[in-house]
Amino acid sequence: MKNLIKLIFSFLLVLPFTMNAQQQNFPAGTTPNEHNLEGIQWPRVDAKGNTYFRIHAPYAKKVQISFRGPMTREADGYWTYVSPEPEAVGFHYYQIIVDSIYAADPGTKSYYGMSKWVSAIEIPEGLPYDKTQNVPHGDIRMKKYWSEMTQAWRMCYVYTPPGYDKNTNQSYPVLYLQHGGGEDETGWVFQGRMGDIIDNLIAGEKAVPMIVVMDRGYAVAPGTAPVRFDNPQVNAFLAGATALSPAQTPPPVMNMQRMFGMFPELLVKEIVPMIDASFRTKPTRENRAMAGLSMGGMHTYQVVMNNQDKFASLGAFSGGGAGPVEQIDMLYDGIFANPQNFNKQFKLFFMSTGSEENPERVKAFADAMKAKGLKNVVYYESPGSAHEWLTWRRSLREFAPLLFK
Numbered sequence: 001m002k003n004l005i006k007l008i009f010s011f012l013l014v015l016p017f018t019m020n021a022q023q024q025n026f027p028a029g030t031t032p033n034e035h036n037l038e039g040i041q042w043p044r045v046d047a048k049g050n051t052y053f054r055i056h057a058p059y060a061k062k063v064q065i066s067f068r069g070p071m072t073r074e075a076d077g078y079w080t081y082v083s084p085e086p087e088a089v090g091f092h093y094y095q096i097i098v099d100s101i102y103a104a105d106p107g108t109k110s111y112y113g114m115s116k117w118v119s120a121i122e123i124p125e126g127l128p129y130d131k132t133q134n135v136p137h138g139d140i141r142m143k144k145y146w147s148e149m150t151q152a153w154r155m156c157y158v159y160t161p162p163g164y165d166k167n168t169n170q171s172y173p174v175l176y177l178q179h180g181g182g183e184d185e186t187g188w189v190f191q192g193r194m195g196d197i198i199d200n201l202i203a204g205e206k207a208v209p210m211i212v213v214m215d216r217g218y219a220v221a222p223g224t225a226p227v228r229f230d231n232p233q234v235n236a237f238l239a240g241a242t243a244l245s246p247a248q249t250p251p252p253v254m255n256m257q258r259m260f261g262m263f264p265e266l267l268v269k270e271i272v273p274m275i276d277a278s279f280r281t282k283p284t285r286e287n288r289a290m291a292g293l294s295m296g297g298m299h300t301y302q303v304v305m306n307n308q309d310k311f312a313s314l315g316a317f318s319g320g321g322a323g324p325v326e327q328i329d330m331l332y333d334g335i336f337a338n339p340q341n342f343n344k345q346f347k348l349f350f351m352s353t354g355s356e357e358n359p360e361r362v363k364a365f366a367d368a369m370k371a372k373g374l375k376n377v378v379y380y381e382s383p384g385s386a387h388e389w390l391t392w393r394r395s396l397r398e399f400a401p402l403l404f405k
Contacts, residue, residue, distance in 0.1 A: 027052050027082075027103070033108065035120045040107040049086030049123045056063065057077045057098050088356075089123045090390030091191055111191055115182045120191070128395050130193040135203035136162035140195050145274050149266050151222040154215070156271070157189050160281065161202055161209035162232040171280045173404040175286035176267065176303075177396075178296025182319075185216045191389050197396050208404040213275055217296055219263040237355075264302040268310060289403050291315030293380045293392040305332045313348040313403055318357060318387050318396040321365030328368050339373040350399050352380040354391035378402065 024221050030052055042054040058077030064070050071079035093113045095102045104110045105119035138161045149153050161172065177194065177404040179187035188194040194212060201207035201342075267290075274384035276283045288311050292300040297319015304311040305322070316322075322331060331335040336342060351366050353359040359381050380398045382391040 009245075014207075014236060017122070021289050033121045035108050035111075036125070037107055037109065037124055039163075042107060043105070043121055045121065045123060051081075051083045051087055051121055051123075053079075053081040054309035055096055055098075060098045062097075062099055064274070066095040066097060066102070067092070068094070087121075087123050088385070088388075088390075089125050090385055090388050091122050092388070093118045093120055094394035095119065104239075111181055112184050113184055113191070125390065129397050130197050130200075132196050133200055133203070133364040135199055138162050138195060138202075140189055144204055145268065145270075147219070147270055149262060149270060150219050154219075155185065156213055157185055157277070158214075159195055159198060160279070162199070163209070164211075164280075166281075167251065171282045172209055172211045173289070174213060174275060174279075174281050175400070176213045176215070176271070176288075178217050178292030178295055178299050179214070179237075180292075180294035180392075185214050188214045189213075192393055192396065194396060197393060198400060200208060201397070201400050206401045208225065210400075210404060211275070211279055213265065213271070213280060215271055217263050217292070217299055218261060219266040220261040224261070264299055264306075267299075267303055268307050272310065284310045285310050287404060288364045289313035289315070289348070290318065290394075291399060292319060292352070293317040293395070294319060294387065305335070307403065308335075308345050312346060315348070315352070315395070315399045316347070316352040317352045317392045317399075318354065319351075321351070321362050323365075325361070325365045325368050328365070328372075336369060336372065336374065336400065343373075345376045346374075346376055348376050348378065348399075348402050349374070350378045350380070350395075350402065352382065352391070352395040354385040356384065356386040357391070 005056055026041065027044065027046065030046045031041045032041050033045055036043070042052070044052040046052070051068075053065050053071065055063055056078050057070065061078070062070065063073075063079040065081050068083065073079055092249060093111070094105070095118050096105050097103075104117050108119040108121075110117040111120050112118075138159050141158045141160065143158050144153055144155050146152075159189075163170075164169060164172070177188050179185065179192075183191070194214070198207065198210070198212060202209050272288070275281060281287070283306075289303050290300045290311055291297075291314065294317075297316035300314055300319060301322055304314040322328075322336075337343070349369070351362050353362045363379055363381065364382040366377055369377045379396075380395060382394045385391040385394070
């Protein structure tokens, strides 16, 4: 007992010095990264967007920050890195590379991206639309269900708007919102901050109260190997890919689309009926929309364009155009060549991209649609952002207020 008391007393003596040591020598004008664990001071960000990293690895021979470069070894066993110039505003994945081992930073929260659990640093945008505010909040529920098509248990997250449990006689329209390649059903919940974005829009009477469903965008037949998206070639393809129907897709792209498995079919045949049976939805095409980012944008084209009897609104965030603009009249059974039919079918056809991710092709497709007299076509270009979550958060902010009006 005496030894235990001595141990506790010794710890209490050391703890203040440890905490003070952690609080000293912070670069002037910096604050902790908003994705740090509670009380953790590094990495840090300054008002200009410069980033500061500090990692304790006394026995390492080389330490790096992915997408940035090597760190500098200090005499006390810490390694440091300061960005040579401000980083772009927004949410950025990173890993620590200790010698040849890639790992998430133990001082930060982890997010599923690049087909692995990684860390993130945020260069603040400084706007409130995606922040938790003092407004009524919806709930984000975890929904497990059995899939006959994949013979496996699956899970999705479902956002229900403020008042859902109180207003038991009210039904709601539904947005199916998909993540990108290498991410999963947690992406929009955490990286995308969709709950705060939708809460704030509803509170400001800018968006209709809605249910939002976020499912895992991978589905393969039993016995089929799962797809991984940590291959640079795969991600490069997704960043600028074109989504076509199978009959119109060139062989190289068709091989990529096979990698997406049966998710588009599963969403229509299993997920939509499951959601309609489990939640108070308005189960009509006019009250059902789908949107997604990157790979999720491709999924959205595949689902909505081939199931126009079930969906009336579409959003593709950094998901390429609906096809080659030169072939616009031939795509999807000629829907774009028939303004009368298109305008009857679609309440909203929304395409967005970042200004730094070669937006010309997406904009050209939107312009071609408008030139044909197609209505409800919206093109949004996120200023100064690339193929990243800032583009997609902004896209959701612009897209959601146009739905179900």
